[in-house]
Amino acid sequence: MFVGSPYDADARYSQKRSTSWVGYKVHLTEACDDDLPLLITNVETTIANTQDFDVLEDVHDHLKARQLLPGAHLVDMGYLSAGLLVSERRDHDVKLIGPARQDQRWQAWAGQGFAAEHFKVDWERQMLTCPAGQVSASWTNVLDQRQRAVVKVKFSMTDCGNCALKIHCTKSSRRTVTLQQRERHEALLEWRGWTQTGEFAALYARRAGVEGTMSVGVRVAGMRRSRYCGLAKTRLQHLCTASALNLLRVADHLDGQPRARTRVAAFQRVLAQVA
Secondary structure (H helix, E strand, O other): OOOOOOOOOOOEEEEEOOEEEEEEEEEEEEOOOOOOOOOEEEEEEEEOOOOHHHOHHHHHHHHHHOOOOOOEEEOOHHHOOHHHHHHHHHHHOOEEEOOOOOOOOHHHHHOOOOOHHHOEEEOOOOEEEOOOOOEOOEEEEEEOOOOOEEEEEEOOHHHHHOOOOHHHOOOOOOOEEEEEOHHHHHHHHHHHHHOOOHHHHHHHHHHHHHHHHHHHHHHHHOOOOOOOOOHHHHHHHHHHHHHHHHHHHHHHHHOOOOOOOOOOOHHHHHHHHHO
C-alpha cells in the first residue's frame, strides 16, 4: 500500500488533470432554490484517490436520513455512470442531471464511423444488426475491468472482411461491440440524446453555484489545506467549514444581500463590446 505522507497514514496521492495532491477530497451538496439561501446540505470527506461516482450512493443515503433527498440532483460527469442513472432512480427516486459520458471509441470521435449507437439491438433474440445489415455471430455475457456485467457482441470475420463499409466500422479483422446491460444501455442512450438539448443546458446551468461554493470554501475558509491528520479529523474540519459558510449565507439572506453575480474576465468584456 502506498503511503502518501509520513505524518498522515490516511493521506493518499491523487491527480486531476494538471493538479496533483496528497490528502483527501471533499464532496459538497447544496440547495439551489431561487428564493432561498444556497445552503450546504451534505458533506462527504474521502481519501484523495476515491472515485467520485463511488461517493454518490452515500450522499443520497445521508440526505435521505435527514429528509433532504432531492427529486433531481445536478452533478458533474465524475459522479455519473449508466449504472448510477438506473440505480439512483430505482433506489432513491433521484433523477441525476449532468453531462453524459460519450462513447470513447474512435468510431464515435471520428464522426463518420459506425459507433455502437448505430447498431440495432434485438435484446430478445440476443442479436445485433450492423449498418450494413449483417447480423452478429456471437453474444456473450461477461464482466468488464470494473467487474460490471456487460455484453460482448462479435461479428463474423467473413462478413466483416467482405464488407464495403469496413473502413468506417473497424480496423480489426471483425467488429466487436461491447454493450451495457439492457436497462443501463437504454438509459445511457436516452441520456446522451437529452444532454444535447437546450432544456438540459438551461437546467444544468444552475449547477454553476456549487463551483462558487468550493471557491469560497478555499478562499475564505482555507478548505484546501487540512489542519489536522487523519480522515476523521479532516472530515470534522470540512463539517465546520460548511457550517460556517451556511451561517454567512443565512446572515446575508436575512440582511437582504443579493447574490453575487459570476465575474466576467476583462478579455470577455472587451469581446462583448466589440461584438
